[in-house]
Amino acid sequence: xxxxxxxxxxxxxxxxxxxxxxxxxxxxxxxxxxxxxxxxxxxxxxxxxxxxxxxxxxxxxxxxxxxxxxxxxxxxxxxxxxxxxxxxxxxxxxx
Amino acid sequence: xxxxxxxxxxxxxxxxxxxxxxxxxxxxxxxxxxxxxxxxxxxxxxxxxxxxxxxxxxxxxxxxxxxxxxxxxxxxxxxxxxxxxxxxxxxxxxxxxxxxxxxxxxxxxxxxxxxxxxxxxxxxxxxxxxxxxxxxxxxxxxxxxxxxxxxxxxxxxxxxxxxxxxxxxxxxxxxxxxxxxxxxxxxxxxxxxxxxxxxxxxxxxxxxxxxxxxxxxxxxxxxxxxxxxxxxxxxxxxxxxxxxxxxxxxxxxxxxxxxxxxxxxxxxxxxxxxxxxxxxxxxxxxxxxxxxxxxxxxxxxxxxxxxxxxxxxxxxxxxxxxxxxxxxxxxxxxxxxxxxxxxxxxxxxxxxxxxxxxxxxxxxxxxxxxxxxxxxxxxxxxxxxxxxxxxxxxxxxxxxxxxxxxxxxxxxxxxxxxxxxxxxxxxxxxxxxxxxxxxxxxxxxxxxxxxxxxxxxxxxxxxxxxxxxxxxxxxxxxxxxxx
Numbered sequence: 258x259x260x261x262x263x264x265x266x267x268x269x270x271x272x273x274x275x276x277x278x279x280x281x282x283x284x285x286x287x288x289x290x291x292x293x294x295x296x297x298x299x300x301x302x303x304x305x306x307x308x309x310x311x312x313x314x315x316x317x318x319x320x321x322x323x324x325x326x327x328x329x330x331x332x333x334x335x336x337x338x339x340x341x342x343x344x345x346x347x348x349x350x351x352x
Numbered sequence: 353x354x355x356x357x358x359x360x361x362x363x364x365x366x367x368x369x370x371x372x373x374x375x376x377x378x379x380x381x382x383x384x385x386x387x388x389x390x391x392x393x394x395x396x397x398x399x400x401x402x403x404x405x406x407x408x409x410x411x412x413x414x415x416x417x418x419x420x421x422x423x424x425x426x427x428x429x430x431x432x433x434x435x436x437x438x439x440x441x442x443x444x445x446x447x448x449x450x451x452x453x454x455x456x457x458x459x460x461x462x463x464x465x466x467x468x469x470x471x472x473x474x475x476x477x478x479x480x481x482x483x484x485x486x487x488x489x490x491x492x493x494x495x496x497x498x499x500x501x502x503x504x505x506x507x508x509x510x511x512x513x514x515x516x517x518x519x520x521x522x523x524x525x526x527x528x529x530x531x532x533x534x535x536x537x538x539x540x541x542x543x544x545x546x547x548x549x550x551x552x553x554x555x556x557x558x559x560x561x562x563x564x565x566x567x568x569x570x571x572x573x574x575x576x577x578x579x580x581x582x583x584x585x586x587x588x589x590x591x592x593x594x595x596x597x598x599x600x601x602x603x604x605x606x607x608x609x610x611x612x613x614x615x616x617x618x619x620x621x622x623x624x625x626x627x628x629x630x631x632x633x634x635x636x637x638x639x640x641x642x643x644x645x646x647x648x649x650x651x652x653x654x655x656x657x658x659x660x661x662x663x664x665x666x667x668x669x670x671x672x673x674x675x676x677x678x679x680x681x682x683x684x685x686x687x688x689x690x691x692x693x694x695x696x697x698x699x700x701x702x703x704x705x706x707x708x709x710x711x712x713x714x715x716x717x718x719x720x721x722x723x724x725x726x727x728x729x730x731x732x733x734x735x736x737x738x739x740x741x742x743x744x745x746x747x748x749x750x751x752x753x754x755x756x757x758x759x760x761x762x763x764x765x766x767x768x769x770x771x772x773x774x775x776x777x778x779x780x781x782x783x784x785x786x787x788x789x790x791x792x793x794x795x796x797x798x799x800x801x802x803x804x805x806x807x808x809x810x811x812x813x814x815x816x817x818x819x820x821x822x823x824x825x826x827x828x829x830x831x832x833x834x835x
Contacts, residue, residue, distance in 0.1 A: 268709045271712050274696050274705055274709065276705070284705070287706055290766075290767070291659060294656055295660055295710070296656070298653060298656040298657060298730060301726070301729075306733060307729070307732060309735060312544045312558070312735065312784020313544060313808065336448060336678045337677050337678055339681070347688050348685050348690070
């Protein structure tokens with residue numbers, strides 16, 4: 258089932274991507290062509306096959322719950338678009 | 353001096369034929385003179401390089417030795433480099449100065465390597481032509497009207513043009529091996545987890561792996577030695593001893609069993625490339641290898657599965673680029689949603705947006721089982737094919753790419769046709785296996801690569817076979833005219 262323009266608008270919203278209205282037809286075509294390729298998967302019989310997440314099937318390593326990093330807030334905030342008193346600034350969220 | 357390989361540079365520095373500072377000066381001059389034709393660098397870090405070179409010379413004068421001490425390198429611009437712009441080829445990170453070093457960067461710097469700069473790449477490593485970079489396309493030094501491959505196209509073009517001997521790359525679906533093939537280099541994607549991903553800006557975390565790009569297998573061995581190893585900061589890195597990759601380069605190939613998968617020689621492969629691949633097999637047979645026909649029946653499903661798994665992981669990884677903490681922020685956002693949407697809409701290029709949307713769709717409610725889970729099941733079928741094949745053979749050999757480098761722009765309006773160029777490389781990423789591409793001849797003056805795949809952690813075997821092949825052939829020594 259091919260994606261419609263409204264589907265693409267919904268996906269773009271989910272991904273928080275602001276698209277130009279004029280680009281929507283081209284993006285819809287491109288996504289449909291990619292999904293057409295991807296849909297070839299549906300013909301593969303995978304019944305009884307376990308999904309593979311890590312190629313070597315390693316499990317997540319655990320470590321002792323200890324502080325290992327020093328505070329580098331100033332270094333990390335030096336590259337932020339906007340900060341004040343150690344906080345990240347964004348447009349007003351609550352009136 | 354620019355013709356020297358990393359191994360030759362190591363010898364020259366050791367016997368004091370030249371200093372690291374002299375070498376660095378010479379290569380920086382060459383980059384300045386020749387790179388405007390190629391666009392292989394996003395940033396050239398001249399002052400830093402000269403400081404590092406002088407420091408390396410001082411370490412050597414104090415008695416320190418080592419093959420990488422004072423040797424030049426460039427990093428693909430997705431390895432975070434402290435104090436240096438790390439753009440990932442994107443407008444989103446054009447203003448991003450990394451606050452720390454990637455593990456690969458710090459390991460190689462500790463070994464004394466001199467970083468000449470950061471190389472151009474497809475935006476967020478998404479591409480096979482290096483045309484999606486915010487900083488413009490990279491040209492192939494073998495023909496400036498053709499693409500160098502991608503996504504590590506800047507590293508490939510720079511090393512192929514003798515601007516420097518080696519560079520780092522990363523490979524998520526072929527992004528080291530394919531540009532290596534298209535520019536006459538030797539490039540190695542290690543086993544998943546062999547090289548730390550910490551500080552490597554993520555595209556698809558279960559597939560991404562950093563590795564060396566060089567003109568010879570011997571140089572790949574030297575560079576991989578400096579890159580590989582366990583890192584507690586990367587939760588998927590494997591704690592496995594690192595062998596001496598240079599020790600067995602000359603091991604005999606007598607009795608080596610090489611499998612040729614019939615699926616690698618089917619429709620879609622340029623017959624002139626098939627001929628060159630078969631010629632390379634003949635050379636290996638003369639060195640003692642035994643060839644067997646094999647089958648990897650699920651290979652045809654790899655591209656569809658990859659184009660679910662990689663975009664799904666990308667849509668999750670790239671959610672961190674939100675215009676709040678670092679990177680691009682749009683002008684005058686009206687509210688928080690507008691800030692997110694316009695920062696991401698303006699900061700990401702077209703191909704990155706496409707993949708984020710494919711991923712967001714595949715992961716969205718109601719589609720997860722049909723897409724992501726099905727793709728991961730196919731991933732296991734592909735791994736199982738390889739495990740069965742490696743019962744009977746030691747290595748798998750085939751073409752790296754179905755076609756030589758295409759013309760700039762030829763595939764830029766048709767994403768799917770570019771995706772299909774990765775048909776032979778993607779399976780190694782899905783299965784996590786090590787793979788190497790080595791030069792094997794030319795078609796219309798454009799380089800052709802042969803790919804070798806090995807069982808987990810057998811990078812040494814790949815380097816051994818490629819090195820022996822390079823002792824009896826001279827394809828890898830050919831340089832592009834004008835460079």
